[in-house]
Amino acid sequence: MEQCWQVVDKHDPETVNQFASQLNSTPVLARVLLNRGISDIETARKYFIPKLEHLHDPFLMKGMAEAVERIQKAISRQEKILVYGDYDVDGTTATSLMLLYFQSLDYPIDFYIPDRLREGYGLSRVGMETIRDRGVDLIITVDCGITAVAEVELAQSFGIDVIVCDHHQTGPVLPAAVAILNPKQKDCSYPFKELAGVGVAFKLLQALQQRLGADENALNRLLYLVAIGSSADIVPLTGENRVFVRHGLRNLQAYPNKGIQAMLEITGLSGREIGTGQVVFVIAPRINAVGRLGDAGRAVHLLTTDNDGQARNIATILEAENRTRREIDETTLAQAIAFIEKHGGPGDEPLFVLSRDDWHPGVIGIVASRIVERYFRPTVMIATENGIGRGSARSIPGFDIYAALKQCQDLMVSFGGHKYAAGLTVEVGQIPELRKRLKATAADTLTPEMLSPKISIDSELRFGDIDDTLLDLLRKMAPFGPQNNRPTFFTKGLQVVGSPIIVGKNHLKFRVRQDGKVIDAIGFDLGDKIYRIPSGESDVELAYVVDENDYQGRKTLQLRIKDLR
Numbered sequence: 001m002e003q004c005w006q007v008v009d010k011h012d013p014e015t016v017n018q019f020a021s022q023l024n025s026t027p028v029l030a031r032v033l034l035n036r037g038i039s040d041i042e043t044a045r046k047y048f049i050p051k052l053e054h055l056h057d058p059f060l061m062k063g064m065a066e067a068v069e070r071i072q073k074a075i076s077r078q079e080k081i082l083v084y085g086d087y088d089v090d091g092t093t094a095t096s097l098m099l100l101y102f103q104s105l106d107y108p109i110d111f112y113i114p115d116r117l118r119e120g121y122g123l124s125r126v127g128m129e130t131i132r133d134r135g136v137d138l139i140i141t142v143d144c145g146i147t148a149v150a151e152v153e154l155a156q157s158f159g160i161d162v163i164v165c166d167h168h169q170t171g172p173v174l175p176a177a178v179a180i181l182n183p184k185q186k187d188c189s190y191p192f193k194e195l196a197g198v199g200v201a202f203k204l205l206q207a208l209q210q211r212l213g214a215d216e217n218a219l220n221r222l223l224y225l226v227a228i229g230s231s232a233d234i235v236p237l238t239g240e241n242r243v244f245v246r247h248g249l250r251n252l253q254a255y256p257n258k259g260i261q262a263m264l265e266i267t268g269l270s271g272r273e274i275g276t277g278q279v280v281f282v283i284a285p286r287i288n289a290v291g292r293l294g295d296a297g298r299a300v301h302l303l304t305t306d307n308d309g310q311a312r313n314i315a316t317i318l319e320a321e322n323r324t325r326r327e328i329d330e331t332t333l334a335q336a337i338a339f340i341e342k343h344g345g346p347g348d349e350p351l352f353v354l355s356r357d358d359w360h361p362g363v364i365g366i367v368a369s370r371i372v373e374r375y376f377r378p379t380v381m382i383a384t385e386n387g388i389g390r391g392s393a394r395s396i397p398g399f400d401i402y403a404a405l406k407q408c409q410d411l412m413v414s415f416g417g418h419k420y421a422a423g424l425t426v427e428v429g430q431i432p433e434l435r436k437r438l439k440a441t442a443a444d445t446l447t448p449e450m451l452s453p454k455i456s457i458d459s460e461l462r463f464g465d466i467d468d469t470l471l472d473l474l475r476k477m478a479p480f481g482p483q484n485n486r487p488t489f490f491t492k493g494l495q496v497v498g499s500p501i502i503v504g505k506n507h508l509k510f511r512v513r514q515d516g517k518v519i520d521a522i523g524f525d526l527g528d529k530i531y532r533i534p535s536g537e538s539d540v541e542l543a544y545v546v547d548e549n550d551y552q553g554r555k556t557l558q559l560r561i562k563d564l565r
Contacts, residue, residue, distance in 0.1 A: 028465055050246050058207035059207055062187060062189070070179060072212070081140065085113050086144045089288055091143035091229075093225040097222055097229075101222060113291070117361060139163070145175065146175070164181065165181045170184060183195055197233070224257060224260075227252065228248070245276065249276075266315050267286075287302070289324075292360075302314040336367060350442035351379070359383035364391070387428050389426045392421075401420065401422050455488060455562050456488060471557070488543060490542065491544075495514070503522075506526070508522065508523040
């Protein structure tokens with residue numbers, strides 16, 4: 001789809017120059033920081049140098065004192081503690097974090113990850129009965145549990161206490177747990193609301209570590225798990241999340257995890273710098289694959305093993321299952337696109353609700369995201385079997401899919417999530433009405449402008465301004481992710497040098513010149529736009545991020561194109 005370029009730089013030159021002077025930097029960097037709401041030296045210092053001391057007191061979170069007290073009581077009584085996690089990356093990293101930290105306390109605990117196909121998301125009756133038979137005294141949920149009212153009540157009837165540790169939107173009624181940790185719950189004064197599930201789990205362990213007077217280094221070196229889970233869950237990389245991910249990615253290489261190292265060796269990334277991109281596109285899909293197609297407990301074993309052989313074996317299984325998952329993805333995506341195109345494409349459709357019997361419920365979330373990328377429409381994908389549909393929903397900026405589903409909760413067996421992603425269970429007979437009502441809600445909310453994809457551009461940039469100093473400062477803005485994306489620039493009046501070519505599957509590659517400087521440029525999956533840039537053209541405009549191409553250990557400047565005209 002054609003993209004609208006929006007330059008977000010609304011700051012007058014005097015303000016920009018004053019801030020640049022304070023920073024002892026260039027106006028380009030000053031504009032980029034101002035666009036992110038950073039307008040003073042102290043905030044800029046915390047942004048560029050996020051420290052662990054910047055983390056908030058964990059006891060500011062509602063329910064924290066009660067949770068820690070119950071865990072201390074369990075330890076003193078030698079009770080059996082079990083962590084109940086979700087099967088995605090956030091859930092498995094949170095589960096692994098809990099297991100490894102308690103291991104450092106010489107207090108081993110058990111874990112349970114539900115079967116995606118048999119039990120679905122969150123706490124289940126099957127899970128509670130299994131845990132009862134294991135003789136568990138205390139359950140700590142991670143990345144789930146906030147809507148598990150009936151399941152917590154069932155656990156209590158078995159004589160099992162529950163601490164809920166979650167980050168998803170709360171329902172109208174909270175579970176009657178011993179303690180609930182969720183910065184999004186009502187009356188919680190915790191300053192940062194956007195923690196991932198693994199982030200909330202870390203805060204619980206941080207509080208426990210303080211009460212026990214334990215070595216904080218034992219917990220902090222496990223921040224690589226928080227970094228992986230937070231990056232994979234696409235939470236805003238601001239505030240505490242930025243601290244977690246910055247330090248966690250460093251710890252990933254400083255304190256090598258055998259499972260992750262085995263995975264990086266198989267994927268050819270061993271020894272290379274790991275950023276959020278490698279986490280989101282390499283590590284996370286492989287951890288997710290085993291939960292989507294089978295037993296997610298294997299991901300926990302991978303992340304907690306100290307055995308090289310076991311790490312390699314599980315990493316090999318993850319690689320194979322990820323290949324299988326990709327094949328299923330491609331088939332499902334092709335079927336979804338064919339259905340949409342058969343019915344006229346996006347057209348006036350404000351939202352898609354797609355369902356089919358032979359879709360795999362473990363991959364529909366990924367495919368829904370790809371449909372959103374392709375058509376820029378909120379999308380609900382539902383895999384149906386035996387009269388029941390299990391769905392995944394993904395959305396676009398400006399449309400809260402969780403709120404939309406909440407208006408239709410009378411039609412569903414269950415649902416949960418947040419404004420950009422949600423899951424649901426629905427009887428097949430209710431799907432047509434669900435489709436009708438969701439589309440009506442979308443039609444009332446979404447304007448034609450909101451249904452046009454946009455590229456948010458920080459500033460115009462001339463090639464003469466791109467130097468080693470700017471590159472170094474842009475690198476220090478990492479980790480990149482939601483609400484802290486790589487700065488995007490645009491440059492006009494560029495001359496194409498040589499002939500553009502298509503490399504790989506559909507990647508557009510060429511060179512451009514301005515101010516006497518020639519720079520390589522690549523547009524991933526933009527091969528269809530080669531017709532726009534004939535050789536020698538001298539009036540090309542690019543929207544891009546400044547990047548580096550790392551080939552055989554040699555790094556060269558490269559523009560990663562987001563759009564061109």
